[in-house]
Amino acid sequence: MLDSGQHVKMQRSMGEARVTFDGARLGQLRQIGSAKAQLPRISGRPEVVFLNTSGGLTSGDRLDYSVSLSNAAQVTATTQTAERAYRANDGAARVRVSHDVGEGCWLDWLPQETILFNDSDVARDTHVALAPDAGCLLLESVVLGRAAMGEDVCRLNLRDRRKITRAGTPVFLEPLVLDTATLAHGGQSAILRGARAFATLVLCAQGAEDAVGAARSALNHDAVEGAASADDGKLVVRLLAADGWPLRQQILSLLHVLRRGTPPPRVWQM
Known part of the structure; x- marks a missing residue:
């Protein structure tokens, strides 16, 4: 039997899928x-489905996902299900997403939502490196707990850095820090305004700004607050919702528009 003051070293999950x-x-x-990667047999554009077989994230876990494209490849990458971040009492879980989109290539990076529970601690770094004539559609969505279960998330630590570069030059950079102190002021207009689900979509390609009108027209879900802006080959859409379900429905509407009618990844339809 362990003494009450003796520290128990917990097993950690490590994974890499490329x-x-x-x-x-x-x-x-x-x-x-x-970390695993599945390649379902589908017609049309290839799909990569990443999954974490450990069932969730907690202190000390390490995940690394990567897609590299060349020779005009066009690929959609996603995750099998929502990633869940559980209580962490001994440091952060770390996730690194690193995609290399070569000349003439296109990547849709469309992971399903990350669900954060009380006392979770996650540090995630997402980098999409584009060649000069490559393009991408990037999605990140976060849900604070499960409303249907009556969960009220008020303690967590999330550091979520998203970056898109073109030929090494940053074209989109968003460092997000969400912690317990921030949630305590969540009703303020500059933060979450009481929302418990939020998402960002970024379309980065030549002429991306031309899609801003269609994106704004697709922002038609009453339970979701959204806004779209565009400039110089980049379209950014930001969304806030009271729960993950309406947020997901709004994201699907936007994907239909921004992907020109291409169906969402198969795992999104289950």
């Missing part, structure tokens, strides 16, 4: 630990 495409052909598939 996928490369040369045109429509699969190049490399690398999987280590709890």
Whole structure:
């Protein structure tokens, strides 16, 4: 039996999944630990589905997802289900997402939502590196607990850094810090205004600003507050909602417009 003052070292989850495409052909598939990548058989654009077999994130966990595209490859990458971040009492869980989109290539990075529970601690870094003529659609969505279960999340630590570069030059950079002190002032207009679900979509490509009108027209869900802005090859849409379900429905409407009618990833339809 352990003494009351003795520290128990918990098992940690480590995982790395890397996928490369040369045109429509699969190049490399690398999987280590709890991170896996599935490639469902579908017609049209290839899909990569990442998953974390550990079932969630907590202190000390490490996940690394990566897609690398060349030779005009066009790929959609997503996650099998929502990622859940649970109580962390010994440091942050760390997630690194690093995608390399080569010349003439296109990547839709459309992970399903991250659900944060009380006392979760997550540090995530997402970087999409574009070649000069490449393009991408990036989505990140976060839900604070489960409204249907009556969960009220008021203690957490999230550091979520998102970056898109083109030929090494940053074109989108968003460092997000959400912690217990921030949530205590969540009713303020400059923060979440009481919302418990939020998302950002970024379309980065030549002529992306031309889609701003269509994106604004798609912001038609009464339970979601949204706004779209665009400039110089970049369209950014931000969303706030009281719960994850209406947020998801609004995201699907936007994806239909921004992907020109292409169906969402198959796992999104389950």
